[in-house]
Amino acid sequence: MKIQIILKGIFKENPIFVLMLGMCPTLATTSSAINGFSMGLATTFVLVLSNLTVSLIAKQIPDKVRIPSYVVIIATFVTVIDLLMAGYLPDIHATLGIFIPLIVVNCIVLARAESFAAKNGASNSIVDGLGSGLGFTLALSLLGFARELLGEYAIFGTKLIETDGMVLFILAPGAFIALAYLTVLFNMIKKRLIK
């Protein structure tokens, strides 16, 4: 049961390739695999904790102020991860920059709080947050991996060939183009597996 929830987040309802939510950090922070991976983990942290908190107190919140309350909960955990990363991982914090506070407006986090955590128990909500977070992390890491490979001919920062890569993939247009082809690939694999 729990594994099904996780798999749903990673595959059937992948935040990036299927739902197309949270595109800003996806495109902006994936110039390398490591950057995409750390952004994914930071978002997963917020997703799991905000899902847990929302599921615990959802019944106490009046319906009318539901969304603002969720936003405050999410903003609290975003501030926590922002300060933690600034303290312990200053390099990554500097590269991701403005996109860490912007996790607040990442649609996935609010979507999971509203559509899942508010209606389900604590343990299922943690698992759901973990599933969506892992799906997000997977997509960001893949995109970062592909862009780094094509743009710098490198894997995780180690150069494979000592020449300049196709720089376009590191720059802004490459983000859109790489994501377009990865989405096609994801859909093709999904279709095969369903058959």
Add this chain to the structure above:
Amino acid sequence: MEYIQILVSAIFVNNVVLSRFLGICPFLGVSNRVSTSLGMGGAVIFVLTIAAIVCYLIQNFILVPLQIKFMQTISFILVIAALVQMVEIILKKVSPSLYQALGIFLPLITTNCAVLGVAILSIQKNYNLLQTTVFALASGLGFALALLLFAGLREQLELSSNIPKALKGMPAALLVAGLLAMAFMGFAGIVN
């Protein structure tokens, strides 16, 4: 001269959507029609500018004097959410026709990361109030420009029938966005 530089830089060279990647969700979501993209663009210019000014005032007159800068994210997002509500109510009373045009887009703007992003960026850049205003206005214009161009391209895309089946829908739109971003790269180097 300095203000013109901020203006050109934020509209063309460092376009919010195509180079800073802020506000991608409405960029991909509300770009099916040129007419709706005009409405969304107008609403964003409006809210973005007011939000950046209010956030600037909050940062410099509340958060910094009280030494609670770590409350930035929480207070900004609440202010933006409240502001959007307020703009909606005021518009409804003052100018019903403008409300008709922008109304349905206003609630969507709270989750537009361009608004929060520009507010935080102008504080990171240490802009003064006037610079913040120009920067926010220019960013809004840049967003509207990119959205409008993209909507026009997508309308044409709908008409063409020879897109490969696998690329139909979002992937094709993403490729077009990539080409548009490439076109905007041509502006690099106009201003530093």
